[in-house]
Amino acid sequence: MSAGTAIDRGRLTRLLAEEGAAFAAARPRSRALFDAAQRSLLGGVPMPWMTEWASPHPVYAARAEGSEVWDVDGHRYIDFCLGDTGAMTGHAPATVAQAIAAQVGRGTTTMLPTEDAAAVAEELGRRLGLPFWHFCLTATDANRFAIRLARELTGRPKVLVFNGCYHGTVDEALVQIGADGPVPRPGSIGPPVDPRHTTRVVEWNDPAALEAALAAGDVACVLAEPAMTNIGIIPPEPGYHDQLRRLTRAAGTLLIIDETHTLCAGIGGGTGLYGLDPDFVTLGKPLASGVPAAAYGMSAAVAARISERPSLLKLSDVGGIGGTLAGNALSLAAMRVTLETVLTPEAYRHMLALGAAFAEQVAAVLAEHHVPWHVARVGARVEYGFAPTLPRNGGEALRSEDPELGRFLHLFMLNRGILLTPFHNMALMAPSTTADQVARHTALLVEAVARLWPRA
Ligand SMILES: Cc1ncc(COP(=O)(O)O)c(C=O)c1O
DSSP: OOOTTTHHHHHHHHHHHHHHHHHHTTTTHHHHHHHHHTTTTTGGGGSGOOOOSSSSSOEEEEEEEEEEEEETTTEEEESGGGGGTTTTTTSSSSHHHHHHHHHHHOOOOSSSSOOOHHHHHHHHHHHHHHOOOEESSSSHHHHHHHHHHHHHHHHHOEEEEEEEOSSOOOGGSSSEEETTTTEEEEEEOHHHHHOTTTTHHHHTOOOOHHHHHHHHSOOEEEEEEEEEESSSOBOOOOHHHHHHHHHHHHOEEEEEEEEETGGOTTHHHHHHHHTTOOOOOEEGGGTTTTSSEEEEEEEEEHHHHTTTTTHHSSSSSTTTOOOOOTTOOHHHHHHHHHHIIIOHHHHHHHHHHHHHHHHHHHHHHHTTTTTTOEEEEEETTEEEEESOOSSSSSSHHTTTOOHHHHHHHHHHHHHHHHHTTTTEEEEEOOTOOOOOHHHHHHHHHHHHHHHHSSSO
């Protein structure tokens, strides 16, 4: 294998075509279901992003259990995608399945609180350090509601986010750095207003840019992940979070930490890992083992400011915060059993150890074969990217993307029984993930590298 040389692009295109043909030949039933669905589903899928897998058509799932998925053609996959974190708990944990069935039998939604709500809030408070919580259905909603509260409390219009971020379908955050301030991300569908009215966007790990962007005193909140995870994993540089907190406080700007993905960092998420002291924390996805459920927590100081204005608590639904099914009995029951029996300290120890093993094994393959890529990890989440060293920010990460190479690796893995997360080379460890599954991925990576750089 020729060390460190550029990939032969013609060869890559041929390899991708071969993998596409092998995929299609082995999945006639998925193809037939996809074709039949064209009659009633626009684009043949229930959500457009389901066509974004590297394969020529989607794999139709038959069932999923633990860290495995079976498709309708009888193939079995090791699942490192885990529903893009929604199933970080592993699929269908038995305790959750039982608790959900029991709660469905007792009623799913009544517009009345259930005992589970305060139990979940107290547990989230122990883990993430914030004393007061409310619940909703998606992480997007949690972010939207925290932003609304921050705007209301500060009387300021703008939200600051980091280049390359993703926080769900939050209009203010679907932006990137443009020549003259924030512009809608490429592909942003029908952006409602020019984001220069709503948003400031700066590069991650750049305190000077952050300070300048906060200086006008019109930013209600910074919305940030503890480590960026949606443009590859980009950890904070040492001291960056201290600066972020110091600068937001000095500017009277509230800090919203989005833990939706970084709940994989450990039992206290990235907030615990990096010792953060945010005004709000938002989270969703795996919190109820994939049952729609999300939460936003707030500090005692923020809760006091909200409580001083009873109208904020009372009018919330028609005031832009709420949702008929938010805080429903089923999602609360699923959150409670998930926290009490699945995302336990012991499970985290296992997931973090496997995350470390996955990253070490990938790094060893890259080093041994002189592959000029890097590997990054936050807790149980590992990602390899096509820059030779870890990017410092979203702009650098964007410039190192190689969609064709990414598609090849995904399809190569898919054809051999491994699911990586679409759009990323991301692998997540669940409590059910095993060391053998990690080793299988490593062995396949060696094979993929040998295809890309064949021995002369
Ligand atoms: C960091 C982060 N926050 C929020 C969300 C939104 O989650 P949901 O699509 O479940 O609302 C995502 C989705 O990928 C995310 O990555």
